Amino acid sequence: MGDGSRLITGVNGLAEASPSELSFYANSRYRKRLEETRAGAVLVDAEPSVDRRDGINWVRVRNAYLAFAKIAKLFSPKPALSPGIRPGASIDPRAEVDPEAVVMSGATVQRGAKVGARTCLFPGVFLGEDAAVGVDCIVYPNVTIRERCLVGSRVILHSSCVIGSDGFGFAFDPEVPEHFKIPQMGIVRVEDDVEIGACTCVDRATVGETVIGRGTKIDNLVQVAHNVKIGSMTLICGQAGISGSAEIGSGVVLAGQVGVVGHIRIGDLAKVGAQSGVAHDLEAGATVSGSPAFEHREWLKSSAAYPELATLLKEVRQLRKEVERLKSQLR
Amino acid sequence: MGDGSRLITGVNGLAEASPSELSFYANSRYRKRLEETRAGAVLVDAEPSVDRRDGINWVRVRNAYLAFAKIAKLFSPKPALSPGIRPGASIDPRAEVDPEAVVMSGATVQRGAKVGARTCLFPGVFLGEDAAVGVDCIVYPNVTIRERCLVGSRVILHSSCVIGSDGFGFAFDPEVPEHFKIPQMGIVRVEDDVEIGACTCVDRATVGETVIGRGTKIDNLVQVAHNVKIGSMTLICGQAGISGSAEIGSGVVLAGQVGVVGHIRIGDLAKVGAQSGVAHDLEAGATVSGSPAFEHREWLKSSAAYPELATLLKEVRQLRKEVERLKSQLR
Amino acid sequence: MGDGSRLITGVNGLAEASPSELSFYANSRYRKRLEETRAGAVLVDAEPSVDRRDGINWVRVRNAYLAFAKIAKLFSPKPALSPGIRPGASIDPRAEVDPEAVVMSGATVQRGAKVGARTCLFPGVFLGEDAAVGVDCIVYPNVTIRERCLVGSRVILHSSCVIGSDGFGFAFDPEVPEHFKIPQMGIVRVEDDVEIGACTCVDRATVGETVIGRGTKIDNLVQVAHNVKIGSMTLICGQAGISGSAEIGSGVVLAGQVGVVGHIRIGDLAKVGAQSGVAHDLEAGATVSGSPAFEHREWLKSSAAYPELATLLKEVRQLRKEVERLKSQLR
Numbered sequence: 001m002g003d004g005s006r007l008i009t010g011v012n013g014l015a016e017a018s019p020s021e022l023s024f025y026a027n028s029r030y031r032k033r034l035e036e037t038r039a040g041a042v043l044v045d046a047e048p049s050v051d052r053r054d055g056i057n058w059v060r061v062r063n064a065y066l067a068f069a070k071i072a073k074l075f076s077p078k079p080a081l082s083p084g085i086r087p088g089a090s091i092d093p094r095a096e097v098d099p100e101a102v103v104m105s106g107a108t109v110q111r112g113a114k115v116g117a118r119t120c121l122f123p124g125v126f127l128g129e130d131a132a133v134g135v136d137c138i139v140y141p142n143v144t145i146r147e148r149c150l151v152g153s154r155v156i157l158h159s160s161c162v163i164g165s166d167g168f169g170f171a172f173d174p175e176v177p178e179h180f181k182i183p184q185m186g187i188v189r190v191e192d193d194v195e196i197g198a199c200t201c202v203d204r205a206t207v208g209e210t211v212i213g214r215g216t217k218i219d220n221l222v223q224v225a226h227n228v229k230i231g232s233m234t235l236i237c238g239q240a241g242i243s244g245s246a247e248i249g250s251g252v253v254l255a256g257q258v259g260v261v262g263h264i265r266i267g268d269l270a271k272v273g274a275q276s277g278v279a280h281d282l283e284a285g286a287t288v289s290g291s292p293a294f295e296h297r298e299w300l301k302s303s304a305a306y307p308e309l310a311t312l313l314k315e316v317r318q319l320r321k322e323v324e325r326l327k328s329q330l331r
Numbered sequence: 332m333g334d335g336s337r338l339i340t341g342v343n344g345l346a347e348a349s350p351s352e353l354s355f356y357a358n359s360r361y362r363k364r365l366e367e368t369r370a371g372a373v374l375v376d377a378e379p380s381v382d383r384r385d386g387i388n389w390v391r392v393r394n395a396y397l398a399f400a401k402i403a404k405l406f407s408p409k410p411a412l413s414p415g416i417r418p419g420a421s422i423d424p425r426a427e428v429d430p431e432a433v434v435m436s437g438a439t440v441q442r443g444a445k446v447g448a449r450t451c452l453f454p455g456v457f458l459g460e461d462a463a464v465g466v467d468c469i470v471y472p473n474v475t476i477r478e479r480c481l482v483g484s485r486v487i488l489h490s491s492c493v494i495g496s497d498g499f500g501f502a503f504d505p506e507v508p509e510h511f512k513i514p515q516m517g518i519v520r521v522e523d524d525v526e527i528g529a530c531t532c533v534d535r536a537t538v539g540e541t542v543i544g545r546g547t548k549i550d551n552l553v554q555v556a557h558n559v560k561i562g563s564m565t566l567i568c569g570q571a572g573i574s575g576s577a578e579i580g581s582g583v584v585l586a587g588q589v590g591v592v593g594h595i596r597i598g599d600l601a602k603v604g605a606q607s608g609v610a611h612d613l614e615a616g617a618t619v620s621g622s623p624a625f626e627h628r629e630w631l632k633s634s635a636a637y638p639e640l641a642t643l644l645k646e647v648r649q650l651r652k653e654v655e656r657l658k659s660q661l662r
Numbered sequence: 663m664g665d666g667s668r669l670i671t672g673v674n675g676l677a678e679a680s681p682s683e684l685s686f687y688a689n690s691r692y693r694k695r696l697e698e699t700r701a702g703a704v705l706v707d708a709e710p711s712v713d714r715r716d717g718i719n720w721v722r723v724r725n726a727y728l729a730f731a732k733i734a735k736l737f738s739p740k741p742a743l744s745p746g747i748r749p750g751a752s753i754d755p756r757a758e759v760d761p762e763a764v765v766m767s768g769a770t771v772q773r774g775a776k777v778g779a780r781t782c783l784f785p786g787v788f789l790g791e792d793a794a795v796g797v798d799c800i801v802y803p804n805v806t807i808r809e810r811c812l813v814g815s816r817v818i819l820h821s822s823c824v825i826g827s828d829g830f831g832f833a834f835d836p837e838v839p840e841h842f843k844i845p846q847m848g849i850v851r852v853e854d855d856v857e858i859g860a861c862t863c864v865d866r867a868t869v870g871e872t873v874i875g876r877g878t879k880i881d882n883l884v885q886v887a888h889n890v891k892i893g894s895m896t897l898i899c900g901q902a903g904i905s906g907s908a909e910i911g912s913g914v915v916l917a918g919q920v921g922v923v924g925h926i927r928i929g930d931l932a933k934v935g936a937q938s939g940v941a942h943d944l945e946a947g948a949t950v951s952g953s954p955a956f957e958h959r960e961w962l963k964s965s966a967a968y969p970e971l972a973t974l975l976k977e978v979r980q981l982r983k984e985v986e987r988l989k990s991q992l993r
Contacts, residue, residue, distance in 0.1 A: 159475035301972035310632035490806035641963035
């Protein structure tokens with residue numbers, strides 16, 4: 001709706017967009033920004049109840065955020081790097097680096113490791129013995145991928161994330177005494193289309209595999225312990241932590257700073273609210289909050305009542321006295 | 332007060348200081364240490380109610396901790412490094428490195444990046460294309476500063492922190508299905524006199540800027556999501572996390588492990604207690620705690636009552652029975 | 663019990679083990695896996711109440727998990743690396759690297775630093791001036807050990823952990839105004855047999871030492887602030903955070919995402935439940951949970967009652983009305 005001849009040369013936020021840029025409106029929190037935007041065109045899910053000012057064009061789409069993402073991608077092409085191994089990279093002669101891959105200075109590829117076509121290893125990346133990274137991956141600076149771990153294709157690993165560190169496993173030996181280290185003999189398998197955030201740690205399995213399923217996206221500073229299995233298309237937000245051998249289904253959302261205890265199962269499509277602690281299995285589709293977590297709507301009620309707890313305690317003590325008085329009057 | 336001729340050759344804690352060292356007393360928790368210290372002189376805010384032993388000198392100042400810091404700085408001069416680019420550093424010929432800067436072996440400065448005078452890049456530092464670091468900065472080992480991000484002057488970036496990783500933004504496309512990656516086209520701007528802790532992650536904006544304001548200090552392992560704006564002189568303690576597009580004012584204090592949800596505003600000088608979760612806007616000067624957070628003094632009362640909750644529940648059930656009995660007696 | 667002639671060629675989990683592999687059973691959660699395992703032999707603490715199928719051998723031991731760990735270690739020998747400094751490592755001529763040590767390409771050892779026999783520094787490791795690492799240590803890629811910090815023997819430091827970053831200490835100077843940086847002049851001392859997880863940060867002391875005691879094991883993404891003292895054989899799980907000057911005893915267990923405030927003492931053998939916040943001293947042997955933390959068994963009761971809090975509030979309001987009615991009836 002509006003002026004179809006408007007030339008759009010880029011994309012931007014509602015507040016920042018100029019008359020030659022496209023923006024989007026998908027969150028009613030930003031209604032004021034919509035009212036004031038100078039954007040040449042705004043993608044909207046539905047016609048917003050906002051007076052359209054002159055010169056602004058609305059573009060009705062099914063999913064404004066998704067449409068914006070797709071258009072933004074067109075306007076932000078990934079720079080094409082000339083393929084090859086740069087001086088200062090350390091490549092073992094027994095490694096296999098695809099001729100179309102890019103390995104920057106200060107990256108290390110050890111014996112038996114494989115790097116797929118068009119994958120880029122930035123400076124400071126470490127790819128351990130017999131580890132493998134598929135095609136079209138971006139491995140940002142200072143990422144560690146330890147020995148034998150397997151990373152699929154179109155995977156993005158952000159700076160300083162660690163794939164395949166030892167799981168935290170010790171058996172207490174009272175005779176020494178010491179915490180005897182359990183050898184962490186397994187690996188991490190990162191499936192295709194996964195993205196893993198900066199400083200996120202995914203521990204290798206004690207035996208077998210720690211698995212990050214296809215299309216799952218993990219934010220920064222997340223802890224994924226040994227033998228965890230995460231399904232596909234799950235979202236794990238910043239600073240969440242998943243303890244050993246927990247199984248997280250597909251399409252799950254763990255919000256920020258969530259904790260999941262070990263050896264439990266979170267069903268597909270479950271949603272866990274920020275800072276919650278999940279201590280028991282969750283059924284598919286469950287929505288929980290709190291620490292320990294329970295049904296989200298019930299948690300909202302308990303949370304709303306919590307600030308009144310001290311008053312409640314006083315009131316009950318007062319009621320107790322009055323009930324005693326009534327009882328004695330009736331004796 | 333005491334012996335003005337005492338020669339002080341260094342600074343130390345109350346427990347460790349020798350008779351030739353200066354210490355300070357600013358926390359009454361350490362009164363016992365004050366009583367037992369062997370320090371030659373102790374900076375104090377006010378005359379402490381402690382018997383001064385022979386040979387100890389008290390120095391009354393307005394702010395003992397601040398005075399100690401300033402004197403300590405005199406006793407711990409930053410070692411002067413000879414300027415220049417060390418062998419083993421990887422500098423693109425199109426980068427601009429000030430002749431007075433230090434770039435150590437294993438550091439990378441990409442095309443178009445700028446490094447200011449007297450700034451030191453330690454080994455493993457990555458400075459991406461067109462990124463810039465001002466003058467007199469210290470960038471410790473293995474820090475990543477991604478493309479186009481801007482770091483001011485007198486900034487300290489601790490090891491393995493990540494400036495400008497992609498924001499965690501996806502739009503679900505049910506037709507594939509997949510989480511479609513929103514291009515993260517913006518940058519991070521770190522203003523002057525900021526300090527950012529080890530393994531802290533500051534994501535670049537989707538569009539526009541993620542901003543860390545002048546003189547703000549951020550501790551280790553903190554998550555700052557895309558498009559967050561932090562004002563000046565704010566303190567953010569370890570493992571706190573700030574979700575996307577949140578605005579944090581100036582002079583704010585977020586204690587350790589705090590979480591802040593996205594798209595809200597925390598007013599200037601607000602204080603948030605450890606492990607709290609802030610889910611709504613906070614007014615300037617607010618002091619809150621809890622998850623979800625509410626007024627700190629109220630939270631203290633609720634917290635104090637919480638251990639009695641199970642007893643309270645029983646008591647109310649008992650009261651219910653007794654009230655029913657009374658009602659039936661009065662019928 | 664079973665076939666003593668069975669040849670075992672490796673170890674594995676119950677679900678993964680083949681008839682020529684040894685497994686273990688130590689957690690009744692995995693009873694079903696025990697029933698279905700194809701393992702050639704299974705270490706058990708006691709005879710499980712499970713029908714032993716043909717061809718499976720049970721091996722009764724005092725501690726199945728510990729026995730498994732020790733046998734697994736025999737089956738997973740640490741690969742022997744040829745000693746020496748690899749091309750591309752940056753070693754200051756005034757550093758002391760034992761001839762039996764391994765220093766990989768891209769590792770940095772600065773002036774006055776010491777590396778002990780059979781210790782391996784992976785690529786991207788930074789060992790600052792006058793820092794020291796003892797014998798038989800493994801320092802994984804991209805670890806930072808800052809100037810003067812001391813690491814004992816048989817220590818394992820996982821990728822991107824940071825030893826000796828500056829403590830988070832500032833004194834507010836209202837006259838500028840600014841947060842004046844307190845020089846962090848102390849060090850970190852990591853004692854023998856310690857393991858420190860990926861992306862874990864241990865800050866150097868303001869003055870004196872931050873200490874990680876002998877045999878203590880720290881998981882990933884943990885924050886250890888300046889001047890913290892941790893005793894021996896303590897376990898600190900992922901994403902826990904310990905504030906400045908706290909003292910943690912020996913044999914303590916801090917579960918995941920725990921927070922400990924500054925300047926307090928946690929006694930030996932204390933246990934702190936996941937996500938708890940410890941705000942006061944804990945006696946030796948205490949077991950606590952919650953934020954703020956209190957006695958674990960009491961916390962279990964309060965937690966169990968919490969989902970009923972909103973109903974409780976309503977019920978008390980209802981009781982108040984009924985008691986008022988009764989009172990008026992008896993007037």
